[in-house]
Amino acid sequence: MSWEEMFKGDFAAEDVRAYGTLVENLHAVQNALAAMPMDREAIDGLAADLASWRDRLEPAVTDEQHQVNGRVAELPVRGHAMLPELRVSSRTKDRVEGTVRFGRWFMGGGMAVHGGAVSLLFDEVLGILASLAAGGITRTAYLHTDYRALTPIDTDLEAVAWIDRVEGRKWFVRGEIRHGDVVCAEGEGLFLRLLPEQGLGRRTED
Numbered sequence: 001m002s003w004e005e006m007f008k009g010d011f012a013a014e015d016v017r018a019y020g021t022l023v024e025n026l027h028a029v030q031n032a033l034a035a036m037p038m039d040r041e042a043i044d045g046l047a048a049d050l051a052s053w054r055d056r057l058e059p060a061v062t063d064e065q066h067q068v069n070g071r072v073a074e075l076p077v078r079g080h081a082m083l084p085e086l087r088v089s090s091r092t093k094d095r096v097e098g099t100v101r102f103g104r105w106f107m108g109g110g111m112a113v114h115g116g117a118v119s120l121l122f123d124e125v126l127g128i129l130a131s132l133a134a135g136g137i138t139r140t141a142y143l144h145t146d147y148r149a150l151t152p153i154d155t156d157l158e159a160v161a162w163i164d165r166v167e168g169r170k171w172f173v174r175g176e177i178r179h180g181d182v183v184c185a186e187g188e189g190l191f192l193r194l195l196p197e198q199g200l201g202r203r204t205e206d
């Protein structure tokens, strides 16, 4: 599989829209679940419903080359249901900008985003820029996050990334997550452009 194929499946426009709706509904369920009170009747009912989802999905499990999740280039974050929905507003080889809104699902405490989810967002936004700048697939070698202020949930945040410097295959990328004038978090990552012998898109070794 080429790296373009890894991140971009060849899906019909109406199927793309349908998958976007599925992910949107899933995220709404996650956010509502994360905010639900103790309610045994609701819990038992939802558990049974989810078991039927599992029974429907598990027999159809396919390999990475044929999965939809994370390969729908037309959707935010390629339709990757695990990721916070970053909406990229501009992207060049020097800079990526976008907005993101973390729902209740991503709350750590105090109505603020879990620190791991902040790092997750940095891996994505810095990683998009590294791949664009390097013109091919990159892997995160390290990712450093400085938490400057609590990152609020349920509000629009700005996410930006820019290239700090390049040394051969090494792309040093920086970024910020901002709420208005407040810098909530700063990220810095090193991304390595993969060598041809490292495989195109083979991200994990068997």
Ligand SMILES: CCCCCCCCCCCC(=O)SCCNC(=O)CCNC(=O)[C@H](O)C(C)(C)COP(=O)(O)OP(=O)(O)OC[C@H]1O[C@@H](n2cnc3c(N)ncnc32)[C@H](O)[C@@H]1OP(=O)(O)O
Residues within 6 Å of the ligand: 007, 123, 124, 127, 128, 131, 132, 138, 139, 140, 141, 142, 170, 190, 192, 194, 195
């Ligand atoms: C358009 C949208 C598309 C879509 C865009 C999608 C965006 C999604 C982004 C998600 C990205 C990920 O999460 S990727 C998944 C998380 N990352 C991983 O699992 C990576 C696991 N690690 C590895 O695979 C490997 O260690 C690599 C590839 C990172 C590096 O291995 P390598 O290629 O063999 O390189 P190696 O020879 O070790 O090192 C090369 C140079 O880098 C330096 N180096 C290597 N690692 C480090 C390190 N941690 N800290 C400092 N320096 C390091 C070495 O000192 C050396 O420097 P010098 O002596 O040359 O100066």
